[in-house]
Amino acid sequence: MSFNVEQRQSLDDIFKTYGYTDYKWIDPQKIIVSQWVRMKCMFGCGEYGHSGACPPNTPSVADCRQFFSEYSDAVILHFEGLMDKPENRYARTRKINAKLVKLERQIFLGGYERAFLLFMDSCCFCKDCTGNRETCNQPRMARPAPEAMAVDVYTTVRQFGFNINVRTDYDQKMDRYAFLMVA
Secondary structure (H helix, E strand, O other): OOOOHHHHHHHHHHHHHOOOOOEEEEOHHHOOEOHHHHHHHHOOOOOOOOOOOOOOOOOOHHHHHHHHHOOOOEEEEEEEEOOOOHHHHHHHHHHHHHHHHHHHHHHHHOOOOOOEEEOOOOOOOOOOOOOOHHHOOOOOOOOOOHHHHOEOHHHHHHOOOOOOOOOOOOOOOEEEEEEEEOO
8 A cells, every 4th residue: 555645745744854855755666685685794794693683683585575575665765974984883873773763663653553664774772782682782772774684775776766886985975775664
């Protein structure tokens, strides 16, 4: 079921209340879920096995694909930024993710009980993550990043007209994307 004009406008008003203007409504059936993304998590990401919201603490690729198939409406939110130093990444991410959790909660309280957020970066609420979902210190706040759910973020966002490139240096603009699954 896609939203009618009034429902979509009501949700757009909530996004704007939170200061989000750089986003697009999308058909979640066009979110590309790929095994290669999981392989990059397993072999190349330092957070694999060290975060309660990252693999192997996330569903299988097949289960991720099934999850997205259950939605008819979603939003991609775009976050641009520059990082002076690599160590600033987590403070920025923590602030944005905390605000995104509040947005998800507001959408849920607005009658959209299926609202589920995928962070624009790893969870990083805790300085020392337990690395296990069962012992997570922030279970109500923790959410996976799109990549943790095997989303090919590059191909997915490009098909909706968003810009994204591999950064080769910290003086380059960073484009990050959060996904809010709504209904």
